[in-house]
Amino acid sequence: MTSATARRPTLAEPAGDEDEQVPFSRIAGLFRPHRGALAGLCALLVVQAGLGVTSPFLLREMLDDALPHRDALLVSLLAAGMIAAALGSGALSVRTTGLSNTIGQRVMNELRVAVYSHLQRMSLGFYTRTKTGEVLSRVFNDIGGVDNVVTGTAASIVQNGTTALAIAVAILVMNWQLALLSLVVVPLFLLFTLRLGGKQRKLARGRTRRMARLTTIVEESLSVTGVLLAKTMGNATLMRDRFAEESREVAALERSAALAGRWQRAARTMSLTIIPALVYWAAGLELAGGAAPISLGTVVAFTSMLNRLLTPATAMQTVGQNVASAKALFGRIFEVLDLPVEIDDRPGARTLRPSGGAVSMRGVSFRYDDDGPWTLRDIDLDVPAGTTTALVGSTGSGKTTLAYLVARLYEVTEGKVCVDGTDVRDVTLASLAAGVGLVSQETYLFHASVRENLRFAKPDATDEELENAAKAAHIHDTLAALPDGYDTVVGERGYRFSGGEKQRMAIARILLRNPPVLILDEATSSLDNRTERAVQAELDRLAAGRTTIAIAHRLSTVEHADQIAVLDAGRIVERGTHAELLALDGRYAALVRGEAA
Template identity: 55%
Template sequence: MPPAAAHPAAAPHPPVALRRIVQLFRPYRARLAAVAALVCLSSVVAMASPFMLRAVLDDALPHGRTGLLTLLVAGMVAVSILTSSFGVWQTYISTAVGQDVMHDLRSAVYARLQRMPLSFFTRTRTGEVQSRIANDIGGMQSTVTSTASSLVSNVTTVIAAVIAMIALDWRLTVVSLLMLPLFVWISRRVGDERRKITAQRQHQLAGMSAIIEESLSVSGILLSRTMGRSSALVDSFARESRELVDLEIRSNMAGRWRQSTIQIVMSAMPAVIYWVAGFAVAGGHPLVSIGTLVAFTTLQTSLLRPMVQLLSTGVAVQSSLALFGRIFEYLDLEPGIREPAEPVAVGTVRGDVRFEKVGFAYPADFADEREVLRDIDITVPAGTSLAIVGETGSGKTTLGYLVARLYDVTSGRVTLDGTDVRALSFADLAEAVGVVSQETYLFHASVAENLRFAKPEATREQLHDAARIARIHDHIMSLPEGYDTTVGERGYRFSGGEKQRLAVARAVLRDPPVLVLDEATSALDARTEQDVQAAVDALSVDRTTITIAHRLSTIRDADQIAVLAHGRVVERGTHDELMAAQGRYAALVSRDDAVPYASA
C-alpha cells in the first residue's frame, strides 16, 4: 500500500456514441412512449392558456362578458390541474425507467467483472473497481433518470410554444428566436469543457476510493500504525480531497458566466418585444392588440424555462459522456475466460485429471509477460494425490489453478475424465473442482454464512459435520455466539490456522471429486500446522487431490510428486524415489528441513 497514492493523469476514453446510450433505454420503449404521450398532452394543454388569456383581455373584460370570463378562468384552472397531474405521472414513470437503466448498468458491470480472469484483478486496484460501480454509475443517476423525460418535455414545450407564438404573430416570433443559434453554440462549448473536467474528477474519486479501501482495512491500519505513517496518510488523503474540491468547483463553475448571459438575454426578450411593439404604436402602425401582446410575452416567458433546461440538459449529457466512457470501458473488456456456447454435459465425475503438453503465459498487458509453464505432461488418476513442488516463481500455483480454469492454458489442454475443462460449463466445473487457496478469504458475516457460501442450502447439522472434519467445530462452539459469531473484516477475529480450517470446512460442504490445495502452512507454527494438515488429510480422502506444496514435510505420502523448475517438470516420482535420486527434490527437502517452524 503506497503511503501517497500518486495518480497518473486520467487516460482519455474513446468517444461514446449517443446511439449506444440510447440503446440502454430500448427495453423500456413502452414506458418511454407513455412518458412522451403524457408530455405531449401536457404541452398541448398548457398552450391553451395564452389563447384564453388573450380572449380574457381582448373580449371578456372589455365587453363585460362575465359568463365567458367564468368559462375562461375555469379553463385556465383546469389546464393547471391537468398539466400538474400529467407532470406527476411523467416524473414517476421516467424516474422508474431511469432507475431500471441504472440497475441494468450496475448488474452488467458486476457480471462482466465476475467473468474476468484473475490477472485482471491482480493488476487493478480494488478501489478503482469499486469507484466505477459506485461513483461513476452514481454520477450518471440524475442524467439517466431525468434526461429522457426532460428532453421530450422541453422539446415538446418549445415546439408547441413556437407554433403558438407564430399563430399569434410571426414577426414577433422571428425577433424572439434570432439569438437561438448563439445560445446553442455557447452550450456546446460549456458541455465540452465540463466533460473534460468530469473525467478528471472521476479519476480523482477512483484514486480516493483506492486509498480508503487500502489504508482503512484491518491490514492497512496495522501497517500504518506499526510503521508510524498514520499522520502521513492523513496528510496524503487531505491533499487528494483538496484536489477533488478544486475539480468539483471547476466543474460547477465551468461556463457559468456564459450560461448566465443566455438567461439574462432570454429574460430580457419580453422587454424587447414590448419595446418593438411600443415603437410600432408610436409610429401609427400597431402590430398587435394588447391581448395578443400579453399572450405573446406570456408564451415567451413559458419558453424561457424549457429553452434554458434544454441547453442545460445538453451540457449535462456532454458531461456525463465521460462517465459513460468509463463504464463502457469495463463493459467492453474481453472476459479472457469464456464459457463454451454448447458445454459438454457431465455425469458422475470420477476425477481423472491430465495435463497434456500444457503451456501458459500471462497476457501481454500483464507485468510478467514471460512464459510461466511449458510442455507439462502429468496424469493424476482418480482418487490419487499429486504434489507440485518447486522454487518460488516456478509456476506451482498457476499449474494448480489451470484445473479450475482460474486461468486458461495458452497451449495444450487440461482434461477432467478425458474432457477438456474448457468444454465444461462454469457451474459443472465448479461442482467438480474445489480450490482451497493459501489466502483464506472470509466475508464480514457470521461463521455459518461464510460456510454456507459453499452450499447455501446446508443445514446446521451439515455445518457441524463439516466443521468436525476440519477440526474447527469445538473452537466455533466455544465462541460466545457459536456459529452465529461474526468473523470480522476478512476474518480477522480468527487466527491463520483457524481461518484455514474454516476454508477446509467450506470445501467439505462443497464435496468436489477433485480438490486443489494451495497449501498455506508455511507461516504456521508446528502445532497449528498439524491441526490444519489433519483437516486437509481428512478432506482429501477418496478424492483426487492436487497439492501445491510450500512445506515439503506435508506431502511425503503423496502418490506422486512433480518438481517444477523454470516452468517445466524436471523430476517426478514418489518421495522415496526422488530422495533416492538425490536430485533437485532432495535438495529442496534438505533445505526445507533446515528451516525451523514458525513460532506460535
C-alpha cells in the same frame, strides 16, 4: 494450442479520448428495452405540453374580452379553464416525473448489473493487473455520476422538446411578426453557451480519473491490512498526505467545474428580462407607427408564453451539456463492458460430470504476458483418480500457477489440461467450479455471519448440513460456544478468528460442496506448528478418496503423497514418492535438507 488473447485487458491505463469512443446512439441504446414505457411517457408529455399553452390563450381572452365587457360568466369559465389546465398539467407533471424516474432507475440497475456481471467474468489475471480501487471507481463513482443523466434525460428531452414546439406553434398563431422576432433572438442567447459542453467534458474526465485514484487510496489504506501496515510502519502521516494531495486535486477540479460557464449561465438569466423587453419594444413601435393595433391581452399572453419558451430551451441545452459531461463517464463505463473476457464458456460447452476426477496435463505451457517469460513449460503430468499428487519447489517455480490451470483460473497458453479425459476448456465454468474445489493459503471470509460464509459454498444447505460439515472440520464446538453461535459475524476478512479457525471454516465450506477434485494451495503454510498439524490432519481427511493436488510449502506435509512432482523454473525436473526422490538424491533431496537446516 496458443492463446488467442492478443493483449491482456486491464483498467490501469487511461481510456484515451472517451468522447470519440461513445456515440450518443450507444447511450440512447440503454433505453431501448423500455420502448413501451417511453412511448407512454412521451404521450403523457405531449398532453402536458398542450395543457401548458392553453392558459396564455385563455388569459388573452380574459384581458381582451371578458374583463372589458364585464362578462362574469365568461370570466368564471376562463378562470376555471386556467385552473383546470394548471391542475391537469401539475398532475401530469407528477406522473411523468415518477414514470421517468422509474424508467431511469431500471436503466441504472441494468447498467450496474451489466458492469458487475462483466467484471465477475474477468479472469483472475485481470485482477492481478488491475487496482481494486480502479474497479470500485468504475462501479460506484462512474455509474453514480451518470445517475441524473439517465434518470432525467429521456423525460427532459421529450418534455422540453414538446413544450418548446407547442409554444413555438402557439406564438406563431398568436402573432407571427413578434414570433419571428423572438425565434431569431432566443437562439442567439443559447448559441452563446455552446462552448460550455466541451470544457465540462474535459473537466469530467479529469475528475473521474482523480476520483479513481482517491478510491484506490481509501480501499488500500482503510482496509484491515492497510491500517495494520500503516500503524506498524508508522506511516499514517504519509498515507494521510497522499490522500490530502489527491483530495486537493479533486477539489480544484470541482471548483473549476463550478466556475466553468458562469458568464454563459448569467446570459440565460439576463435573457429572461431582455427578450420580453424586446417584445414590448417591438409591440410599442408597431403601435406608435400606427400599424394595426396589438391588443393588451395579446402582448401579455405572448410574453407569458415567451418566458415559458426560454425555460425549455435553456433546459434542453442544459441536458445537452450534462450529457456531454457524462460522456466521459459513459466512456469509462463502456470501456469496462468492452473488456474482452479471457476465460469464458466456449460455444457448445458441456457440463462436466466427473467419473472419478483423474487429472492429466499434456504439453502445458503458460505465461502471464504474451511477450513475457514462460512461467511453465512443457508440463506432462497424470494425477490418477483418488490419489494425491504434491507439487513442490522453490518460490516462483510455478506450483500455484500449475494447480490453478486445473481450475481454469488461468488459461493455458499451449497444451491442454483434462479432467477425466475432458479438456477443461470444453466444459462450462460452473460445472468445472463444482467439480474442482480449492482451499487456498489465504482463507477469505465475507463480513457476514459464519452461517452465511459457510452457505456461500452451498446456498441451499440445511442447518444440519452446516453443522455436520463443521464437525467434520473440527470447528463446530468452537462456533457453537460463541455467544451468537453460527450467527456470529466473522468481521472484516474473518479477523475475529485465528488462522487455524479460518482454515477449518474453509475446510467445512469445501466439504459442503464435496468436489471430486481438490486443490490445496499451501493451506497450512502460515500456521504455527501445533495448529498446522491439526489443520493438516483435517486436510488429510478431506483429501481421502478424492483426486488431490497439494501445493506444498512444508515438505513434511507431503511425505505420504502418492507422487511428488518437483518443479524448477517452470519445468518438472523430478517425480516419484518421497522415498524414491530421497534415494535419487536430487533436487527434492536438496529441498528436504534445506528445510531440515
